[in-house]
Amino acid sequence: MNFLTHILHLAGSGAFAYYSAAQIRDLKTRPNILAGFQLAESGSVPFLSALSDRAAAEGDTWLAEKLAKHASDETRHGKIFAHALQQLDKQVIDFKRQPQTRSTNKSQQRSPFFTAFFEGYPQEQIKPAVIDWDVFMASTYILELDASKDFARMAKVLPDNDPTARNLKSGMLSIAQDETGHAAYLYEAMMRRMSATKVQELVDMWRTRKVNALLAMVGGILQRNGKTRSLVQDSAPSQTDSELIAT
Numbered sequence: 685m686n687f688l689t690h691i692l693h694l695a696g697s698g699a700f701a702y703y704s705a706a707q708i709r710d711l712k713t714r715p716n717i718l719a720g721f722q723l724a725e726s727g728s729v730p731f732l733s734a735l736s737d738r739a740a741a742e743g744d745t746w747l748a749e750k751l752a753k754h755a756s757d758e759t760r761h762g763k764i765f766a767h768a769l770q771q772l773d774k775q776v777i778d779f780k781r782q783p784q785t786r787s788t789n790k791s792q793q794r795s796p797f798f799t800a801f802f803e804g805y806p807q808e809q810i811k812p813a814v815i816d817w818d819v820f821m822a823s824t825y826i827l828e829l830d831a832s833k834d835f836a837r838m839a840k841v842l843p844d845n846d847p848t849a850r851n852l853k854s855g856m857l858s859i860a861q862d863e864t865g866h867a868a869y870l871y872e873a874m875m876r877r878m879s880a881t882k883v884q885e886l887v888d889m890w891r892t893r894k895v896n897a898l899l900a901m902v903g904g905i906l907q908r909n910g911k912t913r914s915l916v917q918d919s920a921p922s923q924t925d926s927e928l929i930a931t
Contacts, residue, residue, distance in 0.1 A: 692895045692899065697830070697898065699898075699902045700834070700898055700901070700902060701834070701837055703902070704717065704834065704837075704838055705837065705838055705841045708838045708841065708842065709841045709842065711772075714772065715769055715772050715774040715916045716912060716914060716915050716916055718765050718768050718769050718772075718774075718852075718916075719765070719769060719774070719776045719777075719915035719916045720915055721761075721765045722762050722765035722766050722769065722776055723776060723915065725758045725759075725761035725762040725765065725859075726758065726759065726761075726762030728755075728758050729755050729758050729759050729762070731812050732751050732752075732754050732755035732758060733751075733752070733755045734812035734813065735751050735812045735815075735820065736748045736749075736751035736752040736754075736755060738812060738813065739751055747873055750869045750873070754866050754869075757862045757865075757866070760862075761859050761862065764855040764856075764858075764859065765855075767855075768848075768851070768852045768855065769916065769919070770919060771848045771851070771852075772848070773918060773919055774916040774917065774918060774919055775916065775917060775918075775919035776915060776916060777914070777915055777916060777917050796897075796900045796901050796903075797897045797898070797900060797901040798897065799897075799900070800893070800896050800897035800899075800900040800901075801823070801893050801894060801896075801897035802823075802893075803893070803896075805819070817877070818874070818877070818878070818886060821870050821873050821874050821877075821886075822870075822874065822883075822886040822887060822889070822890045823890045823893070824866075824870055825867055825870040825871055825874070825887065825890070826887065826890045826891055826893075826894050827894070828863045828864075828866040828867040828870060829863075829864075829867040830894065831860075831863045832860045832861075832863035832864040832867060833860075835856045835857070835859050835860040835863060836856070836857060836860040838856060839852075839853045839856035839857045839860065840853075842856075871883070874886065
């Protein structure tokens, strides 16, 4: 990673750290950021499960098991965030049941972050059945490595004197540990397939892409003056706490 990319990485990461910490510390904005995390964590499960099946079919039992564990962890993470929302009497909006026009549907599917992160890769090339393993491993390694730090950082700003916040802090710290483990197995998977030099080249490339994606996301936030689309609605108690956090 060159010096300019390193500086931009620090600047982008710092801006996101400040924004996310402020969002999760404030009770008014906490539900929306939790909902975003729930959607992201739960939404990755089908992708990871399909990749696990593909790795098994290709004869890579080690990778298949790691991916299956990864999918299981993300399922648990989604439940942790769902539980945290339930404690705030909120739940994620089911957008599939919301009336949408074709144009608004397309707009909602666009993500400035992932558009920049996967620039040059058509949607057809990043589906689990066909995605290049090097692309998946290096890109996801960067995301998981940074997520482990982001979740730990956000957990630290939550107050200890509030039982709900304290419970969320504990959950987020456990998620951070899982993300660290995910980054570790992905790095090992790359080292099993290529030289250390090639791994470093891939990591540097996807670090640069992450920097560009993060700056694009921060730019979008600034353009909207920090305003984001609501992802939550008031919840009707339908699940017990034990059901939400069960693995």
